[in-house]
Amino acid sequence: MARSSTRRLALAGASLLVAAGCTTAAVTPALVTPASTAPLTTSTSPAPASTATSSSTSTVPSAVTPSTSTPAPLPSKSARPPRADPFDSANALDGIRELAAIGPRDAASPAYARAADWVGGQLxxxxxxxxxxxxxxxxxxxxxxxVAAGRPVNVIADPPGFDPSRPHVVIGAHLDTVPQSPGAEDNASGVATMIELARMVRQQPTALPVRFIAFGAEEARGGNGTRYAFGSRHFVTSVGGSDRRAVRGMVSLDRVGVRAATVPVCTGGRGTTSLAIAIRGAARAAGVATNGCTNRGSDHVSFEAAGIPAVRIGSVPYAGYHSARDVPSVIDPRQLERTGAALWAWLRSLG
Incomplete structure (x- = not known):
């Protein structure tokens, strides 16, 4: 990431496996309307009536003594709830370039380890x-x-004081790539979008805490496409019963930057659709068009298999998929912005 973006994140700290597997459904009206996110306003009491002589036709009876109490001071602007800076697609693009510059990031490779260090530093x-x-x-x-065996890592970021046994949501994105691709879209786009959302949540905390995770080894390692999502499967199985029940929903950001007219909101087809409905409703309220779909090719399947509501955001087909042509130029900043706006609207609707 450029120095300016790194400085910005530092300052902020101080203050969805195969494209062909996605089947798109027709856009349907969202069934959930998010809670209002309008800022709180402060009502002020009118000032006491003046006792000075004026041209007003009202008079103060002689038997009444005018009040001399001083009105309560108005709250200062600093007392108002904090507001996050808007989703910054330029900042996300810097992160995409940074990760793509590392090159192919198979989960067992030294390049993956470097990428994990970078993501951890940003968070x-x-x-x-x-x-x-x-x-x-x-x-x-x-x-x-x-590809070789190895021992990669998931990078887990929690807000200060986070209690995993209390209700929260998880936003994740896989950090690894296939061996022949620098993975700008698949999946630096998801990781960089996740980091930008993490920055916004720290500036303006949500009603439910958010745990952010960069997952390792999402890409398949054989088994006719069945041996994949190793990092997210490990995470889910490592979480105790009470902590698992505390996860109210999981979002996997996977290939979210290729130009499209809508933002795909996909389920794995084996669990509840409640989370997808909620996200699409929040997105519609924010003016972002979405489409429903079924896709079993990302980390959301690990959570869905455990009975946790989960969705994959993204999965638009593109020519550079799983190739050396998956470079930053395939990214459309407007699609990053739509994705960020949809997720931010959903996060703000949580209660």
Whole structure:
């Protein structure tokens, strides 16, 4: 990321596996309207009636003594709830360029480790408590290329004082790529969007806390496309019963930057659609068009299998998919902005 973006995140800390697997459904009206996010306003009492002589036709009876009490001072602007700076697509693009410049990031590679360090640094600078969760990863074949076994990490960022046994939501994005791709869209776009949302949540905390996770080893390692999402599966199985029940919903940001007229909101097709309905309703209220879809190719499937409401945001097909052509120029800043606006509207609607 450019120095200016890094400085900005530092200052902020101080103050959805295969494209063909996605089937798109027709846009339907959202069924959930988010709670209002209008800022609180302060009503002020009228000043006491003046006793000075004037041209007004009203008079003060002689038997009444005018009040001499001083009106209560108005609240200062600093007492108002904090407001997050808007989603910054330029900042997200800087992050996409930074990750793509590292190159292909197979989860067992040194390049992945460098990317995990970078993401952890960004989230720490935004004010989060960050830890790495290591897990065992088998060798296999990723998109036609043999890949080694390894021990990659999930990068987990929690707000200060976070209690995982209390209600919260999870926003995640996979950090790894297939071996032949620098992965600007798949999936630096999701990671950079997640970091930007994390910055906004720290500036303007949500009613439900948000845990942000960069997952390792989402990309398949053989098994005819069935051996994938290793990092998110490990995370879900590592979470105790009470902590798992506390997760009110999980969003996987996966390929969110390619130009499109709508933002895909996909379920895995094996669980509740309540979260997808809520997100689409919040997005509609914010003026963002979405489409419903079914997609089993990302980290949301790990949560859905555990009975947790989950969705994948993103999955628009593009020519550079899983190739060396997946570079930052395939990204459309307007699609990043639509995705950020939709998720921010949903986060603000939580209660």
């Amino acid at each position: 720490r600078a935004a004010g989060y408590d960050v830890r790495e969760q290591a897990f065992d990863l088998p060798a296999g074949v990723s998109w036609g290329v043999r």
